[in-house]
Amino acid sequence: MSQSLEPATANPTTYISHHLTNNSIGEGFWTWNLDTLIISALLAGLIMFVSYIAGKNIDPDKPTGLQNVLEGLLEFVEKQVKEMFDGYNPIIGPLALTVFVWIFLMNAMDLIPVDLIPLLLSFVGVEYVKVVPTTDLATTFAMSLTVFAMIVYYNIKVKGAWGYAKLFLFHPFAASNPIVKVILMPVNMLMTTIEELSKPVSMSLRLFGNMFAGELIFMLIALMPFWVQFVPGGIWAIFHILVITLQAYIFMLLTIAYLSVAHQNEEH
Amino acid sequence: MNVTATLIGQMGTFMVLIWFVMRYLWEPMTAAMADRQKRISDGLAAADRGRNELELAQKKSADYLKEAKQQAADIVSQANKRASEVMEENNVALQAERQRQLEAARVEIEQEMNRAKAQLREQVSDLVVSGVEKILEREIDSKAHADFVEKLADKL
Numbered sequence: 376m377s378q379s380l381e382p383a384t385a386n387p388t389t390y391i392s393h394h395l396t397n398n399s400i401g402e403g404f405w406t407w408n409l410d411t412l413i414i415s416a417l418l419a420g421l422i423m424f425v426s427y428i429a430g431k432n433i434d435p436d437k438p439t440g441l442q443n444v445l446e447g448l449l450e451f452v453e454k455q456v457k458e459m460f461d462g463y464n465p466i467i468g469p470l471a472l473t474v475f476v477w478i479f480l481m482n483a484m485d486l487i488p489v490d491l492i493p494l495l496l497s498f499v500g501v502e503y504v505k506v507v508p509t510t511d512l513a514t515t516f517a518m519s520l521t522v523f524a525m526i527v528y529y530n531i532k533v534k535g536a537w538g539y540a541k542l543f544l545f546h547p548f549a550a551s552n553p554i555v556k557v558i559l560m561p562v563n564m565l566m567t568t569i570e571e572l573s574k575p576v577s578m579s580l581r582l583f584g585n586m587f588a589g590e591l592i593f594m595l596i597a598l599m600p601f602w603v604q605f606v607p608g609g610i611w612a613i614f615h616i617l618v619i620t621l622q623a624y625i626f627m628l629l630t631i632a633y634l635s636v637a638h639q640n641e642e643h
Numbered sequence: 644m645n646v647t648a649t650l651i652g653q654m655g656t657f658m659v660l661i662w663f664v665m666r667y668l669w670e671p672m673t674a675a676m677a678d679r680q681k682r683i684s685d686g687l688a689a690a691d692r693g694r695n696e697l698e699l700a701q702k703k704s705a706d707y708l709k710e711a712k713q714q715a716a717d718i719v720s721q722a723n724k725r726a727s728e729v730m731e732e733n734n735v736a737l738q739a740e741r742q743r744q745l746e747a748a749r750v751e752i753e754q755e756m757n758r759a760k761a762q763l764r765e766q767v768s769d770l771v772v773s774g775v776e777k778i779l780e781r782e783i784d785s786k787a788h789a790d791f792v793e794k795l796a797d798k799l
Contacts, residue, residue: 399649403647404646404647405648406648407648407652408649411649412652415653415656419657422664423664423667426663426664426667427663427667430667431667434675435676435682446672449673466665468673469661469664469669469670472668473660473665508653511649513652517650517651517656518653518654
């Protein structure tokens with residue numbers, strides 16, 4: 376894959392930093408990472424296209440081809456939701472499915488040879504491209520923060536504003552004595568805030584870290600002599616199939632689990 | 644990690660994608676699957692019911708068959724009985740008829756014999772009277788001796 380790029384790999388530092396730079400326009404807040412946005416949007420568009428085609432041609436009697444595949448996937452996701460999610464919320468299923476498929480596809484961009492798309496785009500004058508959207512913190516945080524917003528929303532919706540506040544005041548350290556309760560309040564508030572905030576942060580950083588590391592290793596492999604690349608490259612690619620699926624799966628499971636907790640209305 | 648427009652943009656894409664998948668894939672597909680599941684279970688229940696009904700019908704038909712066979716056997720035996728009865732009745736009637744005819748013939752023969760006897764007697768008496776007349780010529784008054792001759796003839 377990188378035979379023709381021998382000159383580019385001659386300077387490893389430049390090569391790697393080049394590959395880890397987003398193609399962005401704008402400054403500060405108004406930074407648009409064009410590669411991340413466009414590739415993830417293209418993949419989202421692919422999902423929408425397939426969903427639309429499949430949803431339009433549903434035949435309840437004779438599921439064929441695409442419908443079979445999607446039904447299997449849907450049942451898989453639905454099973455996870457049923458097992459983990461207590462309560463009823465019709466958005467959890469589609470949310471979990473979307474999370475799984477979208478992350479999987481974005482991660483799968485990792486399996487495209489690291490230099491292929493940048494090389495092709497370099498012919499039309501695009502200098503920087505980061506192909507895998509999930510190696511951009513903006514993507515992973517976008518998803519985890521959306522999920523976090525839903526967690527807060529459903530916490531308040533199910534428990535009520537006071538119920539949600541009580542979670543911060545009397546959790547995780549509960550006491551029966553009113554004075555001890557008050558003393559524990561600041562500690563509880565700190566702990567619960569950390570607990571809640573760690574959810575989106577851990578979700579997005581886990582995904583980002585795995586994908587970023589995976590991409591980095593592909594780059595390191597690309598720096599090797601071309602005649603030996605296929606050995607580590609092949610091994611890492613095969614292993615990475617597992618990683619990208621697992622990361623998508625973990626993100627989906629955590630989404631379901633956190634939202635399930637948000638739907639609990641139990642006094643501790 | 645800075646909060647950038649990229650983050651906001653990705654959130655937007657994510658939310659649109661969730662909505663789209665829910666609206667155009669999840670909902671129709673789960674509905675279709677639930678529908679199929681329901682129809683399959685309905686079909687299985689119907690098949691079960693059908694099997695039960697078939698079993699019942701088979702049992703009933705076997706019962707009917709048994710009853711019909713019984714009835715047929717009864718009818719045949721009744722017919723046989725009736726036939727033998729009729730035959731016996733016929734025999735009795737035939738016997739009676741023969742007896743009657745025999746009796747009638749006997750009576751007729753007797754009558755015929757009596758008539759022949761009477762005729763013969765008359766002819767004999769006539770013959771005797773004319774014979775005696777010839778023998779006795781005039782001395783005998785046929786009227787006066789008619790009684791006598793009658794008696795004689797009767798003895799024959």
